[in-house]
Amino acid sequence: MPELPEVETIKRYLNKAISGKRIVNIEILSKKQFPDNPKEVIGEKILSVERRAKNLIIKLSNKKTLIIHLKLSGQLIWERKTKIPVKSTRVIISLNSGKLFFNEMRKFGWIKILNQNQLDLELARFGPEPLSKDFSIEYLQKAFGNTSRPIKIVLLDQEKIAGIGNIYANEALFEAKINPQKLARRLTAGEIKRLRKAILLVLKEGIKYNGASAADQLYVKPDSSFGSYQQYFRIYQKNGEKCQKCKTIIERISLGGRGTFFCPKCQM
Numbered sequence: 001m002p003e004l005p006e007v008e009t010i011k012r013y014l015n016k017a018i019s020g021k022r023i024v025n026i027e028i029l030s031k032k033q034f035p036d037n038p039k040e041v042i043g044e045k046i047l048s049v050e051r052r053a054k055n056l057i058i059k060l061s062n063k064k065t066l067i068i069h070l071k072l073s074g075q076l077i078w079e080r081k082t083k084i085p086v087k088s089t090r091v092i093i094s095l096n097s098g099k100l101f102f103n104e105m106r107k108f109g110w111i112k113i114l115n116q117n118q119l120d121l122e123l124a125r126f127g128p129e130p131l132s133k134d135f136s137i138e139y140l141q142k143a144f145g146n147t148s149r150p151i152k153i154v155l156l157d158q159e160k161i162a163g164i165g166n167i168y169a170n171e172a173l174f175e176a177k178i179n180p181q182k183l184a185r186r187l188t189a190g191e192i193k194r195l196r197k198a199i200l201l202v203l204k205e206g207i208k209y210n211g212a213s214a215a216d217q218l219y220v221k222p223d224s225s226f227g228s229y230q231q232y233f234r235i236y237q238k239n240g241e242k243c244q245k246c247k248t249i250i251e252r253i254s255l256g257g258r259g260t261f262f263c264p265k266c267q268m
């Protein structure tokens, strides 16, 4: 699933590519992926493309918003020239120049039209953005203190922290030398400090390398090229390989149904 760095990469690309353009047509090939009436936004100008958690938010001149969630396999492909849609194309947004293709193989992702109140409601449930000043040691102490769940599962909880998914949770816990199964409320002050620093580090690395196109290669940038952060993974999907810090063999367990990778020595 595209996580904060992947969605941020798409956001930055699209903000440059489509801001200032006008929506001239929306072709819906799968109603489930675009349940609203496209007439509400035809003719409107795109003011900016923003991100909150794993959502892309396209702000329009009529104060409405197109909010997009890519879920597991959604892709946004930007084409300056007309191109025939692929098999997984669900929505085609035509602008006064160029087209935005929403491809979604597994059909979980969606595009919705929201007004400002609806958008505020939709976004209210998310925890702080890790790259904002709200993501403080004090906040994490509070967020971790009142839960009896393992830290890895808490990191994936979008209501606690926005934007972290399986890749960056695994990477951050390895970097902070914390066992993914450790209960969040048992983390020491020192561990919380290390974990915050590690989260910031791996997310910034992810953005720097334009996101990670992991083994499934479902994540692509709007120009159809891959991100490159997968080349720098420390632990994710490296079970059976040697830990880069201590050479112990990396293990894989399932935690909350998600593949969880850790070094049994570094992350005791």
Ligand SMILES: [Zn+2]
Pocket (backbone or CB within 6 Å): 243, 244, 245, 246, 247, 248, 263, 264, 265, 266, 267
């Ligand atoms: Zn190790």
